[in-house]
Amino acid sequence: MGTILSANLAAAPQPNPAKGVGITGIHKRPVDGPIAVRPPGPKHGGLGSGVVGDEISDRTHHGGDDQAVYAYAREDYDWWEAELGRELPGGLFGENLTTVGVDVNGAALGERWRIGNDVVLQVTFGRIPCATFQHKMAEPRWIKRFTREARPGAYLRIVESGEIRAGDEVTVVHRPRVRVTVAEAFRAWTLEPELLPRLLEADEAPEDIRAGARRRLRQPPG
16 A cells, blocks of 8 residues: 655654643654554543654643544645645654555545554544644644645554554555545535535544534534
């Protein structure tokens, strides 16, 4: 299917003027060796990141089993480089895994990837841009622009723990019965609520996503 181009970690938490937590682990860089991944537990009270040694400061909105690992495709970086007219190195968006040859946004919710020999990850949802991301990018109206283009990258749950390193192959080992892609789910959640019923069809999507779709579908328009 594809390859891990780089595995990325935050060197150290840095100041974050965009949020009240004061620090952020979004600044990630490729590492030379492997990174270890294991389920971090719940968002509230767990270990935060699924990557050992990684840092998540805002645990109200980030981390936990359904956001254990974040992957972004080099191909989408290349698209953004052309749009923004600037170089975008792997790790800039805060992802743990930069991939090549993987259709990250075209992956189905519930799809499982084997990475290398040991690790199995499951696609859960797309990344929702936040104020920290906008501040880091220093691009006008970055949240709205990132949302409009629907190239969010994928959050992943850890099914089988182990180590991941640059050069590991990525292979799809399971596809769900109903195919709702990361990009489609992201669009449903953000700018195209008419697609929300599709999230209810995605029977391998996280239950909090399906529950959120049910709540929003019960709300009157406007």
